[in-house]
Amino acid sequence: MKGGSGSMEKLKPILAIISLQFGYAGMYIITMVSFKHGMDHWVLATYRHIVATLVMAPFALVFERKIRPKMTLPIFYRLLALGILEPLMDQNFYYIGLKSTSASYTSAFTNALPAVTFILALIFRLETVNFKKIHSIAKVVGTVITLGGAMVMTLYKGPAIEIVKAAHSSFHGGSTTATGQHWVTGTLAIMGSISTWAAFFILQSFTLKLYPAELSLVTLICGIGSILNFAVSMIFVRDLSAWKIGMDSGTLAAVYSGVVCSGIAYYIQSIVIKQRGPVFTTSFSPMCMVITSFLGALVLAEKIHLGSIIGAIFIVIGLYSVVWGKSKDVVNPLDEKIVAQELPITNVVKQHGHDLSGAQPNGHDVSRAPTNGGSANT
Numbered sequence: 001m002k003g004g005s006g007s008m009e010k011l012k013p014i015l016a017i018i019s020l021q022f023g024y025a026g027m028y029i030i031t032m033v034s035f036k037h038g039m040d041h042w043v044l045a046t047y048r049h050i051v052a053t054l055v056m057a058p059f060a061l062v063f064e065r066k067i068r069p070k071m072t073l074p075i076f077y078r079l080l081a082l083g084i085l086e087p088l089m090d091q092n093f094y095y096i097g098l099k100s101t102s103a104s105y106t107s108a109f110t111n112a113l114p115a116v117t118f119i120l121a122l123i124f125r126l127e128t129v130n131f132k133k134i135h136s137i138a139k140v141v142g143t144v145i146t147l148g149g150a151m152v153m154t155l156y157k158g159p160a161i162e163i164v165k166a167a168h169s170s171f172h173g174g175s176t177t178a179t180g181q182h183w184v185t186g187t188l189a190i191m192g193s194i195s196t197w198a199a200f201f202i203l204q205s206f207t208l209k210l211y212p213a214e215l216s217l218v219t220l221i222c223g224i225g226s227i228l229n230f231a232v233s234m235i236f237v238r239d240l241s242a243w244k245i246g247m248d249s250g251t252l253a254a255v256y257s258g259v260v261c262s263g264i265a266y267y268i269q270s271i272v273i274k275q276r277g278p279v280f281t282t283s284f285s286p287m288c289m290v291i292t293s294f295l296g297a298l299v300l301a302e303k304i305h306l307g308s309i310i311g312a313i314f315i316v317i318g319l320y321s322v323v324w325g326k327s328k329d330v331v332n333p334l335d336e337k338i339v340a341q342e343l344p345i346t347n348v349v350k351q352h353g354h355d356l357s358g359a360q361p362n363g364h365d366v367s368r369a370p371t372n373g374g375s376a377n378t
Contacts, residue, residue, distance in 0.1 A: 016268050017268070019268075020265055020268050021288040021291055022291055023260045023261065023264070023265060024107075024261060024265070024288045024292075025107070025288050025291035025292040025295055026256070026260070026295075027253075027256060027257050027260065027261050028098070028103040028106065028107050028288075028292045028295075028296070029103055029292070029295050029296065029299055029300065030249065030252060030253045030256050030257075031044070031095070031098060031103075031253045031257065032098060032099075032102075032103045032296075032300060033249045033253070033299075033300070034248075034249040034250045034252070034253035035095075035098070035099050036249075037248065037249045037250065038250075039249065039250035039253065040233075040237050040242045041092055041095030041096060041099065042092065042229060042232060042233040042236055042237050043233055043237060043242050043243055043250070044095065044250065044253055044254055044257075045087065045088075045091040045092055045095065045225075045229045046226060046229040046230045046233055047245075047250075047251075047254035047258070048091070048253075048254050048257045048258045048262070049087045049091075049222045049223075049225040049226040049229060049258070049262075050226045050254075050258070051254055051255055051257075051258025051259060051262070052218075052222040052258040052259075052262035053219055053222040053223045053226055054258075055258060055259055055262065056215060056218050056219040056222060056262070057219045057223075059215050060213075060215035060216040060218075060219045063215060064213045064215050064216050067212075067213055068213045068216050069210070069211050069212070069213060072210075074210065075207070075210050075211050078203065078206070078207040078210070078211075079207070079211075079217075079220050079221060079224055080224060081203060082200060082203055082204060082207065082221050082224075083221050083224030083225045083227075083228055084228060085196045085197075085199050085200040085203065086196070086197065086200040086221065086225065087221065087222060087224070087225020087226070087228065087229060088225055088228045088229055088232065089192070089193075089196040090193050090196040090197045090200060091193075091225075091229075092229075092232075093189045093190070093192040093193035093196060094106070094110075094189070094190065094193040096185075096186065096189040097109075097186045097187070097188075097189035097190035097192075097193060098186075099186070100182045100183065100185050100186025100189060101183055101186035101187065101190070102296060102300075103292050103295070103296040103300065104289070104292050104293035104296040104297070104304055104308065105153070105186075105304075105305075105308050106186075106190055107288055107289045107292040107293070108153065108289045108292075108293070108308055108311065108312040108315065109150060109153055109187070109190045109191075109194070109311075109315075110190065110193070110194060111146070111289060111312070111315040111316060111319055112146050112147065112149070112150045112194055112315055112319075113194050113197060113198060114146075114319055114322055114323070115142065115143040115146035115147060115318060115319065115322055116147075116194050116195060116198040117197075117198040117201055117202070118139060118143050118322055119143060119198075120198050120199060120201075120202050121202065124202055126202065126205060127139075133328075134328075135324070135325040135326075135328030136325060137325075138321045138322070138324055138325035138328075139321070139322050139325035139326065141318075141321055142317075142318040142319065142320070142321025142322035142323075142324075142325060143318065143322055144318070145314055145315075145317055145318030145321060146314070146315050146318030146319055146322065147318075148314055148318070149310075149311040149312065149313070149314025149315035149316075149317075149318060150191075150311065150315065151311075152307060152310055152311035152314060153187070153307055153308055153310075153311030153312070153315075155307075156306075156307035156310070156311075157183065157305050157306075157307045157308075158305050158306030158307040158308075158310075159305065159306050160303035160304070160305050160306075161303065161304050161305065161306060161309070204217075222262065289312060289316075
């Protein structure tokens with residue numbers, strides 16, 4: 001947006017990204033409800049990516065029919081790896097963690113994603129650290145604080161804090177308290193989800209150098225993910241009735257997460273990123289945790305534990321430290337003038353159809369990845 005625009009124009013990206021956080025929070029709640037009604041997470045992941053493929057394919061066919069690269073064997077191998085990392089491993093790890101813990105706990109823990117992505121980016125030299133500069137130190141310190149918060153949530157549970165009186169405790173299966181839940185297993189699953197999601201972003205940044213067509217890439221990843229999830233589901237889900245489609249919470253969860261979190265979310269975030277940048281977009285992600293916590297308490301009668309609150313505070317502080325450090329990184333002035341079509345899961349900048357990301361490998365802002373886009377996360 002230009003500086004001379006009116007106040008309403010300045011508010012549009014803020015309202016859009018806040019609305020998106022409500023959309024993600026709704027995904028957490030609807031998915032948890034579907035699990036309470038017996039929805040299998042393998043089936044949900046399969047249906048979600050089928051819906052996402054059907055939603056994204058028409059846009060890819062129309063807008064990228066002239067720029068879509070030719071498919072080669074190396075590109076296919078990378079697409080297969082991406083389909084394994086995100087639609088298969090990340091989504092199912094995430095669903096297992098969500099079923100084993102709670103919606104509020106899962107949404108809080110996934111705020112550690114930017115820090116984990118930052119660590120992997122350092123390993124693969126997509127990020128650099130200069131300890132002579134304050135903003136570089138802030139990124140490292142923020143990463144340590146974020147991981148510390150994740151450890152607090154893992155190792156310390158503490159007393160339960162009931163934000164809203166359990167007026168809905170009889171809700172189709174009762175409150176999602178610690179009783180009957182496997183918090184250690186769930187936490188490990190969430191950590192697996194975050195790790196595979198972060199690895200997905202790293203591999204995708206390299207893949208886009210060979211296949212610089214974002215809409216087509218996402219469509220192919222979701223399509224491959226649908227096939228992989230279906231194949232694995234045939235092994236673990238023997239009951240054919242689990243695949244039944246009807247007017248129930250399972251179908252709603254699949255359609256909602258596929259359309260809202262894999263369709264509309266990409267569109268909104270791409271616009272906001274182009275107008276205000278990835279740092280602006282990322283800075284609102286902790287809102288999802290807050291919204292999910294209150295919705296979980298109100299709709300599912302969830303109780304938030306003290307360890308989750310303390311850990312979440314550390315995660316948010318660390319996250320903002322990393323985001324602030326990233327905002328101070330040197331940016332090529334020419335890049336700021338380029339208007340590029342991009343999805344929120346990539347940071348490749350193009351000019352006249354050519355990929356410029358290879359020229360500046362340190363310019364990738366991988367720490368701005370959204371919480372559960374692929375998965376919930378995706």
